[in-house]
Each structure stands twice: as structure tokens, then as C-alpha cells.
Amino acid sequence: MYMPDLQEIGDTFINNVQNLPPGPGVSLDDPLAAALQAEGKLRSLFVHNQVNPVLSDPYIGLVNIFDAPGDIRAEEKMKSIYQAICAAVPHPVTCVWTKHAVTIHSQYPYCPVQIVLRLYKSPSEVLTGxxxxxxxxxxxxxxxxxxxxxxxxxxxxxxxxxxxxxSPSYEVRLAKYSERSFEILVPDLHQRKIDPDIFSRPIFKLEGLARLLVFESLVEEAPKIDINLYLETIREDCYIWGEYQGDTKHDIGVDSLLELSDYDEGIVHFHVPYGDGWTADRIQFELMKKDLLMNQKLIREHGIHRHVTWVGTMAQCLEDCCQACSKSGNYTDHDIQHYLHGRVSFIEENPGRQGLTGSFNPIHSGEWCQHAYACPTDSEGDEDEED
Known part of the structure; x- marks a missing residue:
């Protein structure tokens, strides 16, 4: 098993932080940069690190904001992060607001930075989540x-x-960390019951354990698996604009498969691209076009606007996303859960209760395993005892 040089990775990370030039807006102490990632304004940590990929994909949890009203202080901190990024990155910057997060996009090789719309009282709450x-x-x-x-x-x-x-991307994250030398333990795994047909199905139509097993096969037995089948599925399911599907015909490989993870349940139906040619302006144009298509008169139901995303500056994303939305519309529970309405709001409940945020989707073991086995698993325990 490949073991990364943790000392080298740690030294590189610390040197990157210590050698950064001073800048306005944000310090490393506020907000805390979770998961060994530095925070927004730091240009050198945005650049995709080919040698140490663990240094990419910044994730920011808002902490140290409990000395002022939570929503007000959090919004001010988000604005300061956005301003610092704009000052540090020599390219246009745009924000994409989804149901549970605001993500700041620029262009390759600057990684998008996601701010989860949740208020944390301490670093321990960030880690618990x-x-x-x-x-x-x-x-x-x-x-x-x-x-x-x-x-x-x-x-x-x-x-x-x-x-x-x-979470919606739980299996993807497990597979990504398996590439970083972390094995995966499934306590109730029944290998004899695994359905071999799952390895010939489109990966984005699989869920739970079945998806995890396919990821394992793609990584460990790549020459034996038709990866093009899965890449074709990704083109169909992850890109919301059909005319640009041809842009993904190059060989992106298994590593890029594992990078296609969504941190927000509100964007599980499409993927905001990251790579050469995808600038902030292009991302904003495509998302705005999709929003207009979703709200045409011919397909609009009951006069209700439905916005999966909202793009613009940080100030625009924090305010009421659409003045044309009906304030007294007949919104269903699905609309409230998946679409944007009104101003941005923050989750403040106990982070240990995973179901309260779109980043987590609790599901019991039976549903998680149901696509992986050729037959129901209810009697597996009895069969094992007879053996």
C-alpha cells in the first residue's frame, strides 16, 4: 500500500501558510480553515497542487462569530472573504448560491471555495459535522x-x-480517501451476495454500497473496467447544458471521477465544471441560462419560480434572490427543501444531527445496501449461522 510522506505534506502546507504575503479581510484564525485547508484570500493555496492534492479543495466553516448576532456577523465575514479573494486572484470572480452553501468560483487553476451556510460555535462543532x-x-x-x-x-x-x-457524496469521499491510503471498513458487508451486474450499470444510477464497490473496481481494476461507459454517463448526468458535452471527451481518468463530488444536496442534478476554459463569466452565463429555462412560462407551474442556484457577487447572493418570486406562492415541501427563496439563511442547530443540513442525508443500512446485493439481505444472518 502506498503511504504518503505525511511529514513532507505537513511541511509544505505550513510553509505555504507562513510564506504568504499579508492581505486584507481574513486571517487564518477567523474563520477556522477546516480539514487541514487554509482559507479564502490565500492565493497560493487556491492553486491546484499536483504534488500534494490534499492541499486543494478549501472548505470554510464559519466560527468565532458568536460575539455578535450570528447572521449579521456571518454575512460580513463572507463579504470580507469574497473581497479578499477578488483582491488576490487576477481573474474575474463569481459566487454561486445553492440551498446550503455559497461557492466562490474563479477559473483554473484557482480552486472554488465553498462556504457552508451554517453557524458554528466552536472548532469542535466543525469537526463533528x-x-x-x-x-x-x-x-x-x-x-x-x-x-x-x-x-x-x-x-x-x-x-x-x-x-x-x-451524505449525497459520501461514497465518493470514501473512495477519494482510499486513494490516500485509507482503507474502507463496511461492518455488515456480505461479499457472497454482491450482484455482479452492478459493474455494468451507469455509476450515477447506483447508490450506497453499490456505488462504493464500483469505485473500488475502477481504481483497483481499471484495465478490466470499461471506464468510458462511466465517463459517458457523467457527461449526460452532470452537465446541464447539452451543447458543451463535447468538451469532456478528453481522457479525464479515474482520479477525475473521484473529484466529481457535490457538497450540497441542492446541486446533485448537475455539476459546475472546473478545468481549462471554464471561467467565472462562463459559469455565470451558463447557470443564468439554465435558470431562465427553468422559469419559462411554458414550463412554470402555478406561477412559481424555482431557482436551484443564484449567481452574482457576494452581496447579490446574500440578498433576496428574485424579486419576481411570489411571496405567497403555493410552495411544496420539495420546493422549500431544494430551491432558493428569499434571502440567504443559516443553519444553527446541533451539528451532530446530520439530517438538518443539505450536506448530510441520513439513510438506514438496508437502503444503503439494497442495490449491491443480488437478493434481499434480511435472511443473511440466518444463513451465515447455518454455515
Whole structure:
């Protein structure tokens, strides 16, 4: 098994932080940069690091905001992060607001930075909210913070599947960390019952354990698997604009498959591209076009606008997304859960209750395993005892 040079990765990360030029708006202490990622304004940490990919994909949790009214202080901090990024990145910048997050996009090689719309009272709450155990660490420019889940998994080099913490991209994250030398333990796995047909199905039509098993096959047995089948499915399911599907015909490989993870349940039906040619202006144009198509008179139901995303500056994303939306519309529970209405709002409930945020989607073990087995698993325990 490949073991990364953790000392080298850690030294590189710390040197990148210490050698950064001073800039306005944000410090490493406020907000805390979770999961060993530095925060918004720091240009050198935005650049995709080909040698140490663990340094990419910044994730920001808003902490140290409890000395003022939560929503007001959080919005001001988000504006300062946005302004600092605009000052540091020599390209146009745009914000994409989805139901549970605001993501700041520029262009390749500057990685998008996601700010989850949730208020945290302490660093421990940030760490508690992570679904994969190996992610339960944070760095504040002076020390590494970790909770027992993270410490144990680094001792054993193994992530244990916990379906109560499952998110829409849970299996993708587990597969990504398996590439970083973290094995995956499935406590109730029945290998003899695995349905071999799952390896010939489109990967984005699989869920739970079945998807995880296919990811494992793609990584470990890539020459034996028709990867083009899965890439074709990704083109069909992840890109919301058909005329640009041809842009993905190059060989993106298994590593790019694992990078297609969504942190927000509100965007599971499409993927905002990241790569050469995708600038902030192009992303904004395509998302606005999609929004207009969704709200045409011919397809609009009951006069209600439905916005999956809203793009613009940070100030525009924080305000009422659409003045044309009916204030007294007949919104269903599905509309409220998946679409944007009014101003931005923050989740403040206990982060241990994973179902309260769109980043987590609790599901019991039976549903998680149902696509992976050739027959129901209810009697598996009895059969094992007879054996």
C-alpha cells in the first residue's frame, strides 16, 4: 500500500501558510480553515497542487462569530472573504448560491471555495459535522485540531462506514480517501451476495454500497473496467447544458471521477465544471441560462419560480434572490427543501444531527445496501449461522 510522506505534506502546507504575503479581510484564525485547508484570500493555496492534492479543495466553516448576532456577523465575514479573494486572484470572480452553501468560483487553476451556510460555535462543532472520519482535522496556522474519530482513523488507516452520517457524496469521499491510503471498513458487508451486474450499470444510477464497490473496481481494476461507459454517463448526468458535452471527451481518468463530488444536496442534478476554459463569466452565463429555462412560462407551474442556484457577487447572493418570486406562492415541501427563496439563511442547530443540513442525508443500512446485493439481505444472518 502506498503511504504518503505525511511529514513532507505537513511541511509544505505550513510553509505555504507562513510564506504568504499579508492581505486584507481574513486571517487564518477567523474563520477556522477546516480539514487541514487554509482559507479564502490565500492565493497560493487556491492553486491546484499536483504534488500534494490534499492541499486543494478549501472548505470554510464559519466560527468565532458568536460575539455578535450570528447572521449579521456571518454575512460580513463572507463579504470580507469574497473581497479578499477578488483582491488576490487576477481573474474575474463569481459566487454561486445553492440551498446550503455559497461557492466562490474563479477559473483554473484557482480552486472554488465553498462556504457552508451554517453557524458554528466552536472548532469542535466543525469537526463533528464531517461525514468521513479521516476529515475530522483542522489547522489554524499554529496547531492541528482533531477529534477522537479522526485520531483513531489515522491510527488504523481505515474509515468505517457509518450510514447515519451519509451524505449525497459520501461514497465518493470514501473512495477519494482510499486513494490516500485509507482503507474502507463496511461492518455488515456480505461479499457472497454482491450482484455482479452492478459493474455494468451507469455509476450515477447506483447508490450506497453499490456505488462504493464500483469505485473500488475502477481504481483497483481499471484495465478490466470499461471506464468510458462511466465517463459517458457523467457527461449526460452532470452537465446541464447539452451543447458543451463535447468538451469532456478528453481522457479525464479515474482520479477525475473521484473529484466529481457535490457538497450540497441542492446541486446533485448537475455539476459546475472546473478545468481549462471554464471561467467565472462562463459559469455565470451558463447557470443564468439554465435558470431562465427553468422559469419559462411554458414550463412554470402555478406561477412559481424555482431557482436551484443564484449567481452574482457576494452581496447579490446574500440578498433576496428574485424579486419576481411570489411571496405567497403555493410552495411544496420539495420546493422549500431544494430551491432558493428569499434571502440567504443559516443553519444553527446541533451539528451532530446530520439530517438538518443539505450536506448530510441520513439513510438506514438496508437502503444503503439494497442495490449491491443480488437478493434481499434480511435472511443473511440466518444463513451465515447455518454455515
Amino acid at each position: 464531517f461525514d468521513v472520519d479521516a476529515r475530522c482535522f483542522a489547522f489554524d496556522s499554529r496547531a492541528v485540531w482533531g477529534n477522537p474519530r479522526g485520531i483513531i482513523v489515522h491510527m488504523h488507516q481505515c474509515n468505517t462506514v457509518d450510514v447515519t452520517r451519509r
